[in-house]
Amino acid sequence: xxxxxxxxxxxxxxxxxxxxxxxxxxxxxxxxxxxxxxxxxxxxxxxxxxxxxxxxxxxxxxxxxxxxxxxxxxxxxxxxxxxxxxxxxxxxxxxxxxxxxxxxxxxxxxxxxxxxxxxxxxxxxxxxxxxxxxxxxxxxxxxxxxxxxxxxxxxxxxxxxxxxxxxxxxxxxxxxxxxxxxxxxxxxxxxxxxxxxxxxxxxxxxxxxxxxxxxxxxxxxxxxxxxxxxxxxxxxxxxxxxxxxxxxxxxxxxxxxxxxxxxxxxxxxxxxxxxxxxxxxxxxxxxxxxxxxxxxxxxxxxxxxxxxxxxxxxxxxxxxxxxxxxxxxxxxxxxxxxxxxxxxxxxxxxxxxxxxxxxxxxxxxxxxxxxxxxxxxxxxxxxxxxxxxxxxxxxxxxxxxxxxxxxxxxxxxxxxxxxxxxxxxxxxxxxxxxxxxxxxxxxxxxxxxxxxxxxxxxxxxxxxxxx
Amino acid sequence: xxxxxxxxxxxxxxxxxxxxxxxxxxxxxxxxxxxxxxxxxxxxxxxxxxxxxxxxxxxxxxxxxxxxxxxxxxxxxxxxxxxxxxxxxxxxxxxxxxxxxxxxxxxxxxxxxxxxxxxxxxxxxxxxxxxxxxxxxxxxxxxxxxxxxxxxxxxxxxxxxxxxxxxxxxxxxxxxxxxxxxxxxxxxxxxxxxxxxxxxxxxxxxxxxxxxxxxxxxxxxxxxxxxxxxxxxxxxxxxxxxxxxxxxxxxxxxxxxxxxxxxxxxxxxxxxxxxxxxxxxxxxxxxxxxxxx
Ligand SMILES: Nc1ncnc2c1ncn2[C@@H]1O[C@H](COP(=O)(O)OP(=O)(O)O)[C@@H](O)[C@H]1O
Ligand SMILES: [Mg+2]
Numbered sequence: 001x002x003x004x005x006x007x008x009x010x011x012x013x014x015x016x017x018x019x020x021x022x023x024x025x026x027x028x029x030x031x032x033x034x035x036x037x038x039x040x041x042x043x044x045x046x047x048x049x050x051x052x053x054x055x056x057x058x059x060x061x062x063x064x065x066x067x068x069x070x071x072x073x074x075x076x077x078x079x080x081x082x083x084x085x086x087x088x089x090x091x092x093x094x095x096x097x098x099x100x101x102x103x104x105x106x107x108x109x110x111x112x113x114x115x116x117x118x119x120x121x122x123x124x125x126x127x128x129x130x131x132x133x134x135x136x137x138x139x140x141x142x143x144x145x146x147x148x149x150x151x152x153x154x155x156x157x158x159x160x161x162x163x164x165x166x167x168x169x170x171x172x173x174x175x176x177x178x179x180x181x182x183x184x185x186x187x188x189x190x191x192x193x194x195x196x197x198x199x200x201x202x203x204x205x206x207x208x209x210x211x212x213x214x215x216x217x218x219x220x221x222x223x224x225x226x227x228x229x230x231x232x233x234x235x236x237x238x239x240x241x242x243x244x245x246x247x248x249x250x251x252x253x254x255x256x257x258x259x260x261x262x263x264x265x266x267x268x269x270x271x272x273x274x275x276x277x278x279x280x281x282x283x284x285x286x287x288x289x290x291x292x293x294x295x296x297x298x299x300x301x302x303x304x305x306x307x308x309x310x311x312x313x314x315x316x317x318x319x320x321x322x323x324x325x326x327x328x329x330x331x332x333x334x335x336x337x338x339x340x341x342x343x344x345x346x347x348x349x350x351x352x353x354x355x356x357x358x359x360x361x362x363x364x365x366x367x368x369x370x371x372x373x374x375x376x377x378x379x380x381x382x383x384x385x386x387x388x389x390x391x392x393x394x395x396x397x398x399x400x401x402x403x404x405x406x407x408x409x410x411x412x413x414x415x416x417x418x419x420x421x422x423x424x425x426x427x428x429x430x431x432x433x434x435x436x437x438x439x440x441x442x443x444x445x446x447x448x449x450x451x452x453x454x455x456x457x458x459x460x461x462x463x464x465x466x467x
Numbered sequence: 468x469x470x471x472x473x474x475x476x477x478x479x480x481x482x483x484x485x486x487x488x489x490x491x492x493x494x495x496x497x498x499x500x501x502x503x504x505x506x507x508x509x510x511x512x513x514x515x516x517x518x519x520x521x522x523x524x525x526x527x528x529x530x531x532x533x534x535x536x537x538x539x540x541x542x543x544x545x546x547x548x549x550x551x552x553x554x555x556x557x558x559x560x561x562x563x564x565x566x567x568x569x570x571x572x573x574x575x576x577x578x579x580x581x582x583x584x585x586x587x588x589x590x591x592x593x594x595x596x597x598x599x600x601x602x603x604x605x606x607x608x609x610x611x612x613x614x615x616x617x618x619x620x621x622x623x624x625x626x627x628x629x630x631x632x633x634x635x636x637x638x639x640x641x642x643x644x645x646x647x648x649x650x651x652x653x654x655x656x657x658x659x660x661x662x663x664x665x666x667x668x669x670x671x672x673x674x675x676x677x678x679x680x681x682x683x684x685x686x687x688x689x690x691x692x693x694x695x696x697x698x699x700x701x702x703x704x705x706x707x708x709x710x711x712x713x714x715x716x717x718x719x720x721x722x723x724x725x726x727x728x729x730x731x732x733x734x735x736x737x738x739x740x741x742x743x744x745x746x747x748x749x750x751x752x753x754x755x756x757x758x759x760x
Pocket of ligand 2: 557558681
């Protein structure tokens, strides 16, 4: 399909040429000795329509000889950095629609290309120069073809062409060009499966193109998640509240959000709010929807976590004289957090993947970019690239969950490394003084399972923390 | 060795009409007279009871009557061991004293202060500071080290500074012989060590009364000794008022000032350890002691 697209481009170029020829014939010739009709370049971007500097392309230049003129040679000039070196030029002289018997001898000198005609080109002749394998300046930018010609009265300045838009030759473009030229890649792409799903050139292009979408996905979920955690915690506490009304509110919130598809929630928010004349930036709204949706799931996770703490913990805290609030903050929640970390991480993975649904309402996230690139290139490879972008984040997290679960199971059995036993009681009383603090802060509690095993236990008891 | 509870024992309906708690001074004098022969405790003149339980009744779900009519007075510095078959309501009685369970009827007075009836949460928390509790299943906070477990009540409830709390924690851990395990997590300690940390945690709050609910029942036999030694030390050298629900007859006989035998939600018999163990007056007590010993 990529091929087809290229052909289409070619066909379009031919049609343009034909149109230009027709115009050249119909429009009365101007006072100039040699009029520049057009200067175009063939796109040389893989899967794109741009002209990249520094890479071989074809320049087509056409000019018409004016009334009473006898043009003996034409010189085309490229700006600094461009080059005609190594190019081959096809010279075509047309008289009306038929070829004129006129030859041109081509000489190349760096940025200039000189065509000397075997006999002077006379009035009304169309000169067409097709320069294959020439290079535009690698920096990109608008390039106007300048030059000169020689007529019966000497050397004349050539009318400047309309600028040709070129883009810079980035390392990426260079890489694509080298892939294009690579026979192995060509063989790879000739396999229908590999070429359709794993086309190297498109993979490279997609990686470059999808990054903004990937970053937006990450940003949306990373900003949404802390809010989701706070909301989830609030609703979890509401769900176990002693007041029926508060419990009812939380139950409705959680069940409605869990019982309807996220897709529907996205539609309601993205199309419903503007109808009420509430206009929020798409990305912000994306964050809000994801946060609200995740909070319902987190509320359930937290509630289950809190309820999994044995009643003995409440009783022990109560018999120390702790209030309900103190017990929650110092005893129950720190334990809950540890217990729910694997489940919360799994939910984070889900939320991260769920951002893909936002593409349906025009948020420029990963899927959106992949979809666009696929519809331009007609190839599935951008979707594969998107899959890789999702996996970059999810696979390590999945692995992390497994490790944490194993470690928690081990420490629950009393395994894992132990802190050093203090040598003598007298030393210990003195030596113990520098290790202040015993309750881990919330952050410590959160990070504990991620820390290397050797510091896990020592860190909990030893590190000074702020109350 | 007359058992008053038996005389007062009645049906559930009657138990609801509980006479009000007696005037503190009068009650003290009466209980004084009554308990003199029941305990090895040496009464001081004008002494007031630490815990006074009168006609305590507890029903769960409005039907299962667990405590029928419990009467018990505990004096400052006294060590009371509560014996009885499983399901006789020993734990429930202990938990009522701590207000972990709300009594259905009757009175509990801690230092002449009525705790039954609707007490504001703040007062309940205040009361609990004076009552240390040691559980059968330890109930240590698994996310904290041994030291952290002993410190947290001091810093959060008593609002002590970290330094003070830590010094106290290390002192109490040393007293239970676990100073070298101060930085260990509960999961890394044996059951016996965990229970000793739990005792240190309770003692560090400097409560007036310590309640033990079968503190050695969940332990392997070889670990029981260490915990009992710690408790004996508290009783003999610490002068702590203790109510100990236990099946350790040896401990009860040696350490207790008074042994209380409970069955079916009432105190069936109580008295000096040697009296109860060697000359049980009640048939059920004899049966129970026979089956145990
Ligand atoms: N929360 C409760 N709800 C219902 N029944 C209970 C509850 N707690 C205890 N019980 C019942 O009360 C009875 C006495 O329990 P407990 O005080 O634990 O006895 P003990 O400690 O002497 O073995 C048991 O039959 C038990 O099933
Ligand atoms: Mg019990």
